[in-house]
Amino acid sequence: MQETRDRIIASAVELFEKKGYHSTTIQEIGEKAGVSKGAVFHYFSSKNEILFLIHEKFINVILNRAENVLKRSDLGTAEKLRELIVNLVELIAEYKPYVVVFFQEFKYVEQERLPLIKEKRDRCEQIYRRVLEQGMSAGEFRKDLDPDMVTKAIFGMCDWSHQWLNPGGRLTPREIGLTFWKILLEGIGRTQPDIDPVRRSMAINL
Amino acid sequence: MQETRDRIIASAVELFEKKGYHSTTIQEIGEKAGVSKGAVFHYFSSKNEILFLIHEKFINVILNRAENVLKRSDLGTAEKLRELIVNLVELIAEYKPYVVVFFQEFKYVEQERLPLIKEKRDRCEQIYRRVLEQGMSAGEFRKDLDPDMVTKAIFGMCDWSHQWLNPGGRLTPREIGLTFWKILLEGIGRTQPDIDPVRRSMAINL
Amino acid sequence: MQETRDRIIASAVELFEKKGYHSTTIQEIGEKAGVSKGAVFHYFSSKNEILFLIHEKFINVILNRAENVLKRSDLGTAEKLRELIVNLVELIAEYKPYVVVFFQEFKYVEQERLPLIKEKRDRCEQIYRRVLEQGMSAGEFRKDLDPDMVTKAIFGMCDWSHQWLNPGGRLTPREIGLTFWKILLEGIGRTQPDIDPVRRSMAINL
Amino acid sequence: MQETRDRIIASAVELFEKKGYHSTTIQEIGEKAGVSKGAVFHYFSSKNEILFLIHEKFINVILNRAENVLKRSDLGTAEKLRELIVNLVELIAEYKPYVVVFFQEFKYVEQERLPLIKEKRDRCEQIYRRVLEQGMSAGEFRKDLDPDMVTKAIFGMCDWSHQWLNPGGRLTPREIGLTFWKILLEGIGRTQPDIDPVRRSMAINL
DNA sequence: CATGAATGAGACTTCATTCAT
């Protein structure tokens, strides 16, 4: 049954998240899924294949979502970047166990299975970078910042959230994503107050 | 000799960084340090103690530096936050193997050794949060953003750099840190150009 | 269908020959025969039963042929031994996979199935020994050699051929068998040339 | 200690001989040698390495002995062949467990370790073949027999003895070897009686 | 007839750790 297979993967993700890949035994995965150790190997060729499938599943989801945002013709460039960020945080919240495994156990995916993951991960990163660069070209974002560093900063803020995000937190993932977007777009300096009409008119008068 | 001890730790850090804690054997650590497997156990009680010492060494360095910035009376709040950020990126670059181990293998430090690390890590995080909150109170930073989220965003940008920072890169760690600071303070939107009084008045006059 | 059963045995013989009994899986046997793993167990009670049947089939063939030679009233004792030898080599060539399994995997046939095989194997060996002893008694073969050792020598020459015989070889199995017979009967020393009357008389005259 | 290593190999040979390579566990090898399972792996990298070492040790012995016979200047060609045969049987008796493993488990030596064994085995076979061919050229052996088949016959007689040779048997290995030599040289036919003076003189008179 | 999901015993192997020297 497909069901058993999925249950095994689900068990593996949770255990890998909590205990790490190497500290999780096939035995435990089986037990949690309600099947024997042998059954796990009936469905998967090795423990490492399970790890790979977790990575693959997650990278596919993340890439699909990013591409969907990219396709939306109702959004401007800045709005696209905003949605990419919000989406990412939401997705990290939704797939948290997958994300943790993805970021913590990546190096243990066997060499031969790695290229597929790496390629999609790079494509995903490029989507973000391109939208950013488009926004810079279009004059929606300032041009004096290294686009590479900005991309890294975005991923840093979002990806790192897998370390502290918790499902029932005070803020929803969307709210968190929007906060990040605000910080990114406007900064935390007193930019807004500066735009208040009084000081501006004064400036003009001078 | 103290020297041997340090060489063993140095070997361990590099191996843990590259291969991960569980995939590194005492044998390998010994070989890389030029001593026997037995010697490793002569200097350390267990493999896990080595892992702990790596964590401890790093958290001490990071905490010391943060506290040093905090003490500087020559800096304003915003400047302090700027230095905290730059310091963090610089330190991540300098201690990269330690950082990778710190973020990837933390969960494998044995329960009984954990509190010491956790406590210092929290103290460190609070230093950042407090400076930020001071800046908000003092009116140097905008007040409409969740200080917790901003702190998370700062650590996200900086900490995540351990994933991609490389020693001989195009930008120095300090430049990277300053870029992050700029993004954080001013945002990537076209806010600043708007504040330029000359261009603004011109725009109005036209 | 009987056909399926035979196909499974045929697959098993070839795989056992090439990879050995323990390195061959039921799965592989099924695949090669074009049926599922379950089907193999539908036709046979265990993997070991298949091994046994292979042994049984082969020992029956070899025993039948030997007995047929024995019955032939048109042959003298020496001719019977010759035919036994030729027959054996021919049979080894024809049933090579069976022979290899018979000689290499015999020890893995389960205890309870063994007696049947052993008994027939012994009967077969005795046929050879008896014909040899008859030939000695009848004065067709020299009497100063240990009949047991001669029997061992005969089986050695013939049986060992399973290690190197190949179907499309330079010599036919019959030719090989006849060569063995010649060696056995006449030896490789220059006995025959000595009997040449011309050279002998010359030698005497000198 | 070298001693432990040797004891492990000795245990392995005996177990492999009796139960076969695949049916012997590392556990058993260790127990028989009086050490733990772990100790076996302390001395050998794998079970297969042990199998290889057994093969190597035996092929070295057999090759050395053959080469020593070859070097003896006190022997004529026929005597050399005789000694090669006698030596082989003696050696098979002495190293019987090794021989059984060599002939039964050869196919399980891992690919990468195989060439070394194969090369020496071929060199050994060639020594026998060459001596035989020299004897033929020199007129010591009849020339009308295929030298290849004769070589196969010799190895068949001798090698096959590993199946039935037993240490405390009725005949010594040397006696067995000499019997084989007699059969090979003179055949089992009534060659000698043919040389009886009566028939010979008759032949001359005719 | 035939399948294949599921099992569980048992194999090889790894490795942190101990300890006599």
Add this chain to the structure above:
DNA sequence: AATGAATGAAGTCTCATTCAT
């Protein structure tokens, strides 16, 4: 101070076999 022989617990994986369908 330092070694390395030896251990034993534990892990991944294999595979013959069973059984419901």
